[in-house]
Each structure stands twice: as C-alpha cells, then as structure tokens.
Amino acid sequence: MPEHASTPSVLRPGDRGPAVVELRRLLARVGMLEPQDAADPSDACDTFDHGLERAVRAFQQQRGITADGVAGPATANALEEARWQLGDRILVHRPGALLAGDDVVELQRRLLGLGFKVGRVDGRFGPDTDRAVREFQRNVGVPPDGTCGPATLKALGRLAPIVRGGSPNAMRSEERIRSAGPSLAGKVVVVDAAASLAPDPRQRELADEATTDLARRVEARLVDTGVLAVLSAPGVRPPEDESERADVANRAGAHLCISLHVDASPNPGVSGVATYYYGVEAHGVRSWVGERFAGLVQREIVARTPLTDLRSHPRAWDLLRCTRMPAVRVEVGYVTNPLDAERLAEPAFRDGVPEGVVVAVQRLYLAPDADPHTGVLRLDEIRALRLGSTPGPTTRS
Numbered sequence: 001m002p003e004h005a006s007t008p009s010v011l012r013p014g015d016r017g018p019a020v021v022e023l024r025r026l027l028a029r030v031g032m033l034e035p036q037d038a039a040d041p042s043d044a045c046d047t048f049d050h051g052l053e054r055a056v057r058a059f060q061q062q063r064g065i066t067a068d069g070v071a072g073p074a075t076a077n078a079l080e081e082a083r084w085q086l087g088d089r090i091l092v093h094r095p096g097a098l099l100a101g102d103d104v105v106e107l108q109r110r111l112l113g114l115g116f117k118v119g120r121v122d123g124r125f126g127p128d129t130d131r132a133v134r135e136f137q138r139n140v141g142v143p144p145d146g147t148c149g150p151a152t153l154k155a156l157g158r159l160a161p162i163v164r165g166g167s168p169n170a171m172r173s174e175e176r177i178r179s180a181g182p183s184l185a186g187k188v189v190v191v192d193a194a195a196s197l198a199p200d201p202r203q204r205e206l207a208d209e210a211t212t213d214l215a216r217r218v219e220a221r222l223v224d225t226g227v228l229a230v231l232s233a234p235g236v237r238p239p240e241d242e243s244e245r246a247d248v249a250n251r252a253g254a255h256l257c258i259s260l261h262v263d264a265s266p267n268p269g270v271s272g273v274a275t276y277y278y279g280v281e282a283h284g285v286r287s288w289v290g291e292r293f294a295g296l297v298q299r300e301i302v303a304r305t306p307l308t309d310l311r312s313h314p315r316a317w318d319l320l321r322c323t324r325m326p327a328v329r330v331e332v333g334y335v336t337n338p339l340d341a342e343r344l345a346e347p348a349f350r351d352g353v354p355e356g357v358v359v360a361v362q363r364l365y366l367a368p369d370a371d372p373h374t375g376v377l378r379l380d381e382i383r384a385l386r387l388g389s390t391p392g393p394t395t396r397s
Contacts, residue, residue, distance in 0.1 A: 011071040015048040023071055024052060030082040032059045064280045064316030078316075081123060082282075086110075091148035093130035100124045105283050107148055110156050111136055112169060120278070121169065121285040122321050170288040173326075177289060180255070182365050183385050185226030189361065190249040190257045191215045192232040192319065195240060198264035198335050207262035207335040210344040214260050214332060217354040225358065225382045230254065242318035249323050256293065256364075257327035258357060259319050262344065264336045271337040272308030273301050276329040278321055279314020286314050289326040289364070296363050297328055300356035303375030305349055307333055307340070330357070355379060 011023055024045050027033045032055045053069040060067040063078040077100075084101030091099055091107060105123040111132045112118050119128030130146045137144040140155040180187070193215035196207030215231060222229040232248045249257040263274075275294040279286030294312040302309045310331070320327050332353055333340035343349045355378075362382045363371055 009073060009076070011048055013048050013050070013053045013069060016046050018046070020048050020052070021046050023048075023056075026079045026083075027052075027055050027059060030059070030079065062282045064282075064314055066315075066317075087153055091125055091133075093125050093127065093146055095127075098124045098126055102283075104129070105285070107133075107156075109283075109285075110159075114159060117172075119324065120287065120321075121283065122278070123280075123283070124321075173287075173289045177365060178367075180365055182362075182367065182370065183226065184222070184362060184365065184382065186228065187226075187256075187365075188228045188230065188252055188254045189222055190230045190232055190252055190254040191219050191222070192245050192249070192257060192259035194245075194259050194261035194319075194329070196262055196264065196335065197240075198262075200336075203264065203335045203341070206341060206344065207264070210335075210350070211260050211262050211332070213350060214353055217350060218258065218260070218357050221354050221358045221379060222361070224379070225362070225385075227361070232259075243322050246319050246322035246327075249325065249327070254323075254325050256325055256361065257319070257323050258297075258361075259327065259329040261329060261331050263331045263334045265334055266336075268336050268338065271334050271340045272310040273298065273305070273333060274310035274331045275312045276315045276317070276320060276331070277312065278316065278323075278327065280316045281314065287320075287326055290320070290328060293326050293360065293364050294328045296360035297330055297357055299374045300360045300363075301330070301332075301353055304352035304356045306343065358382065 011019055024033060033052075048071075056071050056075065057067045057069045059078070059082075060069075060075060063082070065074045065078055081101040084103040086103040086106040088103055089099075091104060093099075100123050102123065104125050105121060107125075108118040108121045108123070108129055111129070112121065114136065116132040116136050117128065118132040119126065133148055133152065134144040134146045136142075136155070137146075137152060140159075142151050142155055193208075193211045196204045196211065198204040198207055219229040219231055230248070230252050232245045245259070246257075275298040277287050277290030277294040279291065291312070291314070298309070298312045301307065315329070317329065319329060330353075333344055335341050335344065358379060359377045359382070362377065362385070366372075
C-alpha cells in the first residue's frame with residue numbers, strides 16, 4: 001500500500017511507517033490493542049489498517065474526543081495522558097504548563113471523595129487541585145507545599161478505603177444553582193462563536209456568517225433579560241485553539257459558557273442539532289450542571305426549529321474541559337446538508353435558535369415547581385422575572 005503524504009503528527013487510514021508502529025505501541029499500552037497486534041511484523045504493523053482505525057475510534061470515543069479514526073494532536077495528547085498512573089511521577093502545579101494525565105484524575109477523585117474541593121475532575125493539575133492538595137497535607141501533617149510526592153501518596157493510600165467518588169461535586173453544583181436564584185439579572189454568560197472547519201470555502205463562509213449572527217442574537221436577547229453577555233471574540237474570526245476561548249470565559253468570571261458551531265460532514269445526508277457537555281467515559285466523570293444545561297438547550301432548540309434531534313453527549317474538548325464554569329457546545333445544523341444550509345439562512349430559524357438558548361439558560365435557574373414545559377416559556381416571561389414574577393405553566397419535561 002502506498003505511503004500517504006500526511007505528516008507524523010496526523011496519521012490516517014492507509015498511512016505507513018515508524019509513526020504507525022509507535023501509534024500501535026501506544027494503543028497497546030493503554031489496553032486498546034493486544035500486544036501482539038502492536039509488535040508482530042507478520043501483521044504489517046507499520047500500516048494504518050482497518051483494525052487500527054477501529055482501535056483509534058474506540059479510544060477516541062472512550063476519551064471524549066472526536067471519534068473520526070484519525071490520529072491527530074488531540075488523540076496524541078489523550079494517549080500521553082492515558083499512560084500516567086498515580087505514583088508514576090511527582091505532581092505539582094505549574095502555571096502556564098499544567099500537568100495533565102490519568103494520575104491527576106485519580107488524585108482529584110481521591111481528594112474529592114475525602115471532602116476536599118478540587119473543582120472539576122478534569123485531569124489537569126490547576127490552582128483548585130493545588131489548594132486541595134495543600135489543605136489535605138495540612139490535615140494529615142505533611143508539609144503543605146502542594147507537591148504530591150511519596151509522603152502525600154502514602155497518606156492518601158492510608159485513607160483510600162473511605163473514598164466515595166464524585167458525588168460531592170454534583171451536590172455543590174446543585175447548591176450553587178439553587179442559591180443563585182431564578183432571576184438572570186447580573187449573571188455573566190460568555191457566548192462563543194466557533195469558526196467553521198468546513199473544507200469548502202463557500203460553505204465555510206456561510207457557516208461562519210450564520211454562527212456569528214446567531215451568537216450576536218443570543219447576546220442581544222440575554223442582555224435584554226438582564227444578563228451581562230460577553231462575546232468571546234467580537235468582530236474577529238475566533239481562534240481555533242479552544243483553550244484560548246475558554247480562557248476568555250474564565251477571565252470574565254462567567255456563570256455559563258455557550259459555544260455555537262455549524263458542523264460539516266463528508267456525508268451530505270447528516271443533519272440536525274446536537275449539544276455537548278464535559279464528560280469522559282474512561283474516567284466516569286461529567287459536569288452535572290453541564291449535562292442538565294445541554295439537555296435543556298437541546299430540547300428547547302428542537303421544540304423551536306425543524307432540526308433533527310441528535311441529542312446531548314459528553315465530550316472532553318478543551319472548551320468544555322478548560323472552562324471553570326458549566327459550558328455547552330451547540331452544533332446548530334450541518335452546512336454540508338442542503339436542507340440545513342437553507343434553514344441557516346432563514347430569519348425565522350435565526351430567531352428560534354437564540355430564543356431556545358436563552359429559555360434554556362432561564363430554565364436552568366428555575367426551581368422544579370416553577371419550570372415550564374419545553375417550548376412554552378417565552379422571552380417576555382423571562383423579562384418579567386426581573387420584576388419578581390414567575391412563569392405561569394409548570395411541570396418540567
């Protein structure tokens with residue numbers, strides 16, 4: 001089979017060479033391939049064949065990244081993180097170059113189970129994890145230097161039997177939402193217009209124009225309800241690096257982050273709307289508020305537009321993982337689908353999507369007995385909440 005022209009940083013089915021052999025070795029190390037499939041020359045292990053593609057897709061699905069069967073930078077980073085087990089290395093907070101890996105996930109889970117606030121279980125040794133380590137060290141009589149080394153690991157090992165998992169974060173998140181109150185006035189929401197990656201320039205232009213317009217409409221409607229809405233990249237094409245856009249939301253001190261994106265697919269028959277929230281199947285972690293918020297956005301948009309319901313899904317994309325607040329990504333149709341592309345240009349459609357998003361924001365903060373049916377709440381009722389009244393119809397669906 002001829003060797004493709006792709007660089008070692010991006011490997012696709014059909015590629016050959018030492019980089020493919022290394023990819024097989026890494027997948028075998030994390031249990032996605034049998035060792036003999038990574039090392040037996042008789043199996044042509046230097047070829048990116050269908051078996052390797054299936055293993056790559058399975059690993060991507062497990063790790064919450066796009067399961068396209070292409071081993072690019074995101075897959076390489078995930079493979080690197082997957083190789084670390086707690087105790088393999090010294091863990092410490094390094095601002096600007098955070099340590100990331102499964103060992104950090106396990107550390108966060110143990111600390112969380114012991115009652116220490118680590119923030120999101122995201123596998124990144126950030127400031128929240130650093131504070132939790134120091135507090136734990138103070139409690140067990142270890143010098144509180146924030147370094148997770150042998151002494152700290154030994155103390156964690158002694159207490160391991162009482163670890164209970166990640167439910168404390170869900171309870172804290174629920175309490176934060178409840179205590180925030182139903183009014184949207186004063187809440188900060190970042191609206192992110194993600195750039196299209198459609199290969200066709202004309203489709204990319206349509207997708208970017210539609211996404212930018214939808215983001216501005218969401219911003220305007222949020223402002224009208226009393227929200228301090230912030231566009232992540234006003235007036236310019238947003239950076240493709242999602243972590244940069246996540247930093248905008250973090251610096252703004254946002255309560256929520258909403259990322260809008262028009263998708264593209266090699267299959268023109270693919271269409272519909274989907275929402276995504278932070279979650280990693282391999283770690284058994286997810287954002288409780290993010291999942292609930294994504295479900296609300298999904299149902300409200302489906303109720304207000306003719307888009308096919310593609311449901312909500314957990315992902316570990318950087319915009320969802322690196323934000324310190326609940327974040328949702330909304331895939332608003334496919335520019336590569338003729339019917340979706342036609343809808344994206346319709347004024348009624350461009351009104352329905354923003355209304356659905358804003359209604360979902362409001363419903364997130366309503367108590368269960370004041371939460372209306374999907375598709376019922378309107379913007380004028382949300383404005384009324386600023387004056388202290390509540391929506392009429394009740395019972396969540």
